[in-house]
Amino acid sequence: MAPRMERFVSPGKGNGLRSTARIKRGExxxxxxxxxxxxxxxxxxxVCHRCFTRRETLLRCSQCKxxxxxxxxxxxxxxxxxxxxxxxxxxxxxxxxxxxxxLAARLIFALLKTxxxxxxxxxxxxxxxxxxxxxxxxxxQGLSQLASMLEMYLQPEIPDLAQEMTSALPSSxxxxxxxxxxxxxxxxxxxxxxxxxxxxxxxxxxxxxxHDCRPNCVMVFEGTKLQLRAVRDINPEExxxxxxxxxxxxxxxxxxxxxxxxxxxxxxxxxxxxxxxxLMLSGExxxxxLLKEALPRLEGQxxxxxxxxxxxxxxxxxxxxxxxxxxxxLYKLRMTDxxxxxxxxxxxxxxxxxxxxxxLPGYRQYFPDPHPVHGVQLMRVGKLQHYLExxxxxxxxxxxxxxxxxxxxxxxxxxxxxxxxxxxxxRAEMDQQSSSSH
Numbered sequence: 001m002a003p004r005m006e007r008f009v010s011p012g013k014g015n016g017l018r019s020t021a022r023i024k025r026g027e028x029x030x031x032x033x034x035x036x037x038x039x040x041x042x043x044x045x046x047v048c049h050r051c052f053t054r055r056e057t058l059l060r061c062s063q064c065k066x067x068x069x070x071x072x073x074x075x076x077x078x079x080x081x082x083x084x085x086x087x088x089x090x091x092x093x094x095x096x097x098x099x100x101x102x103l104a105a106r107l108i109f110a111l112l113k114t115x116x117x118x119x120x121x122x123x124x125x126x127x128x129x130x131x132x133x134x135x136x137x138x139x140x141q142g143l144s145q146l147a148s149m150l151e152m153y154l155q156p157e158i159p160d161l162a163q164e165m166t167s168a169l170p171s172s173x174x175x176x177x178x179x180x181x182x183x184x185x186x187x188x189x190x191x192x193x194x195x196x197x198x199x200x201x202x203x204x205x206x207x208x209x210x211h212d213c214r215p216n217c218v219m220v221f222e223g224t225k226l227q228l229r230a231v232r233d234i235n236p237e238e239x240x241x242x243x244x245x246x247x248x249x250x251x252x253x254x255x256x257x258x259x260x261x262x263x264x265x266x267x268x269x270x271x272x273x274x275x276x277x278x279l280m281l282s283g284e285x286x287x288x289x290l291l292k293e294a295l296p297r298l299e300g301q302x303x304x305x306x307x308x309x310x311x312x313x314x315x316x317x318x319x320x321x322x323x324x325x326x327x328x329x330l331y332k333l334r335m336t337d338x339x340x341x342x343x344x345x346x347x348x349x350x351x352x353x354x355x356x357x358x359x360l361p362g363y364r365q366y367f368p369d370p371h372p373v374h375g376v377q378l379m380r381v382g383k384l385q386h387y388l389e390x391x392x393x394x395x396x397x398x399x400x401x402x403x404x405x406x407x408x409x410x411x412x413x414x415x416x417x418x419x420x421x422x423x424x425x426x427r428a429e430m431d432q433q434s435s436s437s438h
Contacts, residue, residue, distance in 0.1 A: 037201030
């Protein structure tokens, strides 16, 4: 397949990627396996370290007791990239290095294994930005600690890291600090079908993609394979963009996150026009401020998986204060989403469905282009409707989800095929009901 994209210098943004042909929305622009990737520490027990599938039970590596696999096949296939890491992990036990340190180490092992100059990438690691010169002192100190951790972690396998890096790595990556900075600035979050974060990976060519708060492309994953798809029609030579962050937030919050994490100020059309900010803050400020102020505490309960307390807090606030705030208000929408999560975890299906349906008008307004987040939300609500035997509603919701996902995920993504099966089940059940009622 001829490449659909090429590098160019994007005015005011530095390097970028643009299309070389007309691309229709829903088309796959590019797909890539990572140069290096690793499962997030938070999920190290729940996700296979080879294929990134979630499973109830996984085999544990008997030596480092950290890596876990679906079965012996995954374990065998992973050994060539796990072998050196395994010794390093054993040496640090019971401590486990952070995700970025593990990713940087895997990157170094991968680079030491491949010969120089064999890269097919549009953008080499050498060229990646480290942004060290524009970082706050505090942030640079944090990265220096990670760089020392990396040296200590690699000690059993690469005793003289500096020397080894000098001989094997491109000059701009030879300092552990600059390598760690490049990794943290350029890695992508790998997510599962439900868009929950499961790991991090480096996809060098795709680091060229610039950010837009209303991008013309989205990224979805199948295992660790990244797929870049167009969500709008794109003309030849038009710049390809993705969103680096969750876009469902106010302009000033998006801007400060981009400044802090990626060191630039966004001047996209959404930011310049502050599009949707008015809608996100709809209702009386005195009322929704109470919801906004409660969110950090609720996010803490969610992080601790304290579902009972979370549901109690959300439902209390939504019924006392929430009634006077429009459903599209950003803080009410976030809280309703948390109530949905908590209800699902506790198996309160009717309550979950009520919260889920309440979020959909907001999602429809905030994601005017097909977006994986909107598709997955529709799918969750459809599954609840189906489970509670509201088959007609479920079929309708699944159809809306399919309309989005065939564009964001493509026809052959496992999630899309799962969705088609659900639609068939609904139809079969409705046929059965109508024939039994005659």
